Amino acid sequence: MTDQVTALDLPMQEPLPDRTQKYFDICQEKLGMVPNVLKAHAFDIPKLEAFTALYNDLMLGESGLSKLEREMIAVTVSAINHCFYCLTAHGAAVREMGDPELGEMIVMNWRVADLPARQRAMLAFTVQVTEASSTIEEADRQVLRDHGFSDRDIWDIANVAGFFNMTNRIASAVDMRPNPEYHGMAR
Amino acid sequence: MTDQVTALDLPMQEPLPDRTQKYFDICQEKLGMVPNVLKAHAFDIPKLEAFTALYNDLMLGESGLSKLEREMIAVTVSAINHCFYCLTAHGAAVREMGDPELGEMIVMNWRVADLPARQRAMLAFTVQVTEASSTIEEADRQVLRDHGFSDRDIWDIANVAGFFNMTNRIASAVDMRPNPEYHGMAR
Amino acid sequence: MTDQVTALDLPMQEPLPDRTQKYFDICQEKLGMVPNVLKAHAFDIPKLEAFTALYNDLMLGESGLSKLEREMIAVTVSAINHCFYCLTAHGAAVREMGDPELGEMIVMNWRVADLPARQRAMLAFTVQVTEASSTIEEADRQVLRDHGFSDRDIWDIANVAGFFNMTNRIASAVDMRPNPEYHGMAR
Amino acid sequence: MTDQVTALDLPMQEPLPDRTQKYFDICQEKLGMVPNVLKAHAFDIPKLEAFTALYNDLMLGESGLSKLEREMIAVTVSAINHCFYCLTAHGAAVREMGDPELGEMIVMNWRVADLPARQRAMLAFTVQVTEASSTIEEADRQVLRDHGFSDRDIWDIANVAGFFNMTNRIASAVDMRPNPEYHGMAR
């Protein structure tokens, strides 16, 4: 298993600690691969664990947003930032959880997707968070509340959108490469 | 202690779990306050812990970048994103670790600061990560190496810059308010 | 065969003139579909013919640029303009003529593709044509010549890039929908 | 007649085919010149004919938009793109078909022109097509319908605006020079 998945020469710790190896084995079994973003962090186990803890909380934890909605936010952000890694990995997730055409639409231009008003408001806020966060005012949050989002949901939208504004930049800055398996998934 | 530090109605868990209360007590003792970003997350302890683990690793952990350099990156990003919370809290940090005028310069326009070429390269890369991450190519990373940064340092620059591109957006999206104590620090 | 492929109520002429019907039959036979952009124009046959004449000349005619290179230009432009129709149709073409991963890369961020310097120069010029055409100076054309492009090649790059800056805008303005067949092609 | 009207060394075919020569003679007679955009294409007659067919259909064919309105769209687009060729040639057309001051206004800032609401809506849509086509939604088209534009008119606005987003980029990319006669026309 070659582990250089970025432009940086930061090899995975070897051998991996037991619990990391176990985590990677579970990924391999469940997903058919160890996502490269995990390998990229594995030169430093505390960094890997801090990253996965935040990721898992935001994307897999309890939330008023469905997992598909969180993936839609991820891809909408990544399309603005033109992040190859995140569009590939999370585009595949939207194709799987939603449907193939939806995945393609969000990668290319979310506005063409025939979404309910609630989700359009969610993605419009995501765009504002990504492109012009300093202009957000109470009225913008109120639009979300008027579409039925709770304050906790608003927290989650902001945090998922914020998270991918982080990972997009990191992935592009270090030229992180997505696992090739993603390209063919759920077509 | 009033705990609503954002525009969202997400009160701190009450009472706080012992280890969280202890962490907050240490903050109070060492910093003279509990930073509002911690209170903002304290409606959900796993979120608070995931956030602080990542923050502490990036900003306080081992790195080829000094703590001041990491704060300079934080403020450079936050100036582009016009984030009131992060400029206030991390501007204070640069004033303290560096000097008051440096803190003001990075808040206002980092290019006016009389910095060594190495740090100018670091902040120029930070700007590119923030404004145009999809345009980053090997040549951009090579500029950093030519200024003496290791691949691990590049990882750290990218991750600190990425992190504040996340927190800036979250803070603005939920109207997070900095503790008033920051304003007068290290003037 | 339903023919409304845009948000505008402009039904195809009925019946189609013989030569148009023949042209559509050939498309159906060769491509397995009549591309929706043709149906969209078929409310007015002279418009359809003017469009296809220009398209066929630019994309299929003699040129120092390979057909794949022209498709790469098309997709690079369409990614900047976030055009769902053109990314779908021409992304499929790059997947087919090049390879599936190349198609995805150009849709998402062409800079991550491992291309020869000549093609990188071609796409960098394409970006400038798309984003800042008024800043183009002789030095920019000279870069292309230095990579071995002839003046005729420069004309072709400019014209293909220009053409998709037209079609992207038209497609988005009228909400043109790509044929669903494209999504699964050459994955 | 010197024929190099761009920065590219692509001389006109010599002699011109009869029907091209005849077309140029008509231009000379009617307009007092052969527009340089035609000479620029005349190194390849099929390209010239494909270009003129599309141009003539869009700008001179049947439409719910007056010829002046189509020229106003052309100049509004060209002002955003700072295209010297198109501003010169089509600015002259607006001066002639409209009046001299209107031509200057659209070149400089269309918003200062005292236009009926219908035309302001048309030009506002033109700006959106030019600057942010991926953000166009049904509501934007509906604004045009509410001002009395038919779906066919919307097609025409989108296509004329799209066309000049093509030609602006080509003209700037090859440094196309307008005929000097335009400068003094209709002042």
Add this chain to the structure above:
Amino acid sequence: MTDQVTALDLPMQEPLPDRTQKYFDICQEKLGMVPNVLKAHAFDIPKLEAFTALYNDLMLGESGLSKLEREMIAVTVSAINHCFYCLTAHGAAVREMGDPELGEMIVMNWRVADLPARQRAMLAFTVQVTEASSTIEEADRQVLRDHGFSDRDIWDIANVAGFFNMTNRIASAVDMRPNPEYHGMAR
């Protein structure tokens, strides 16, 4: 008194004419310093006097806008333009005339300040004047009138905003340095 306060080698006239020296003495007495922008102009007394005449008229003369409001406009413009000199000098003025936190807020992101609707409208117009003046239409002026601003007030907002769009650019272009005294004022 060293007088090079910019990157340009343009020493103050020596000795200063009597009335200039008197003016500088008054500054020293009243403000505790001669603002560097005055020293920067003092290589040419007519330029100094033209600048101060306009400045004093706009910022200190009669107006429906309070002096604090004019300083708020100054800082809002300077934050957009990231002007170190003007943010430092006029940020201090807002801290003094308003309060310290207000000064920081306007430097960092005026939208977070809890301002009356009238002042928010004033600053929103200031942003439009700064970022997109060519898009201003009668409706934008009417918003100001609806908030109680007179036509003379609108003139003043436009002129103060315009003035700092001038001085920001000059100060950055010549690397003008603010007096160090500003940093500690009114904290």
Add this chain to the structure above:
Amino acid sequence: MTDQVTALDLPMQEPLPDRTQKYFDICQEKLGMVPNVLKAHAFDIPKLEAFTALYNDLMLGESGLSKLEREMIAVTVSAINHCFYCLTAHGAAVREMGDPELGEMIVMNWRVADLPARQRAMLAFTVQVTEASSTIEEADRQVLRDHGFSDRDIWDIANVAGFFNMTNRIASAVDMRPNPEYHGMAR
């Protein structure tokens, strides 16, 4: 003489003070008109005098830049800001002092003008002052020195560019209308 030349109801003082009337009479005699920018300020004579003093110093005073060069800077700035008033008035000045085609070129896209390297450097710096002043560094000033500009010349370029960034914004904000005489001058 109707005096409302902006969208604001700010009539000229009546009667004008003697010296103002004399100044206007001289304008009328020498230029064939009283420029509307002067009438627009004449509701308040000190404002008028402060504005004209600065204008006359910058545009008509001693400088290493020729008057034509200063007008070229004025128009380059105004083209970026799409200011109808300034493009009309100062475009006419470039046509007169330079030649008609040069005036048109600078209004439309200064890069197409065949200018000596010194003037191209001057206008490139003007663009940076206008669009991104906070990015100016010593290296940018050095480019000007390398083209033979003195530090005083750099001051003048920065100040003329700054001045029109002010007047463009004021003119657009109040909808200032140029005298109709400009349109036909020097064609």
